[in-house]
Amino acid sequence: MAILAAAAALALAGCGQLDLTPEGDPGRVLTGRVELSDGATLPPDATIAVRVVDASNTGMPPQVLGAQTVRGSGAESVEFRVVYRAEDDLLRRGLNIEARVSYGGKVRYANVNHYVVTLASAADPHRVTVNPIGP
Numbered sequence: 001m002a003i004l005a006a007a008a009a010l011a012l013a014g015c016g017q018l019d020l021t022p023e024g025d026p027g028r029v030l031t032g033r034v035e036l037s038d039g040a041t042l043p044p045d046a047t048i049a050v051r052v053v054d055a056s057n058t059g060m061p062p063q064v065l066g067a068q069t070v071r072g073s074g075a076e077s078v079e080f081r082v083v084y085r086a087e088d089d090l091l092r093r094g095l096n097i098e099a100r101v102s103y104g105g106k107v108r109y110a111n112v113n114h115y116v117v118t119l120a121s122a123a124d125p126h127r128v129t130v131n132p133i134g135p
Helices: 002-017 088-093
Strands: 027-036 047-054 063-071 077-085 095-103 106-110 115-117 126-132
Touching: 027 047, 027 095, 047 077, 088 095, 095 126, 115 126
Parallel strands: 027 126
Antiparallel strands: 027 077, 047 063, 047 095, 063 077, 095 106, 095 115, 106 126
């Protein structure tokens, strides 16, 4: 009986090594600036859409975790602030930032380079350069 009690005490002592602290708050805010690669100024009807997406499911459309649309009249660059929700493990894999500029009823600029937000860079401001698309 004493052996069983000692074994139980040792087993419970090992439980003290479990890390039960919760991960970081999944409510997050991504900030930064969208810049036009050609230095053009935006017309009065320009809108800039910025999204944080999880593109880890290949073959599926990316899951949008947060988005913001802002006006960019007369500017060469526009600040953004996207509220999104992502657990730490998702940020360890990395999320993508997508930006598009539309005016005149068409998408005129989009980012062609991948911009990634990770757990290490989630709190940092991000600079996203968009390039002209189409004719």
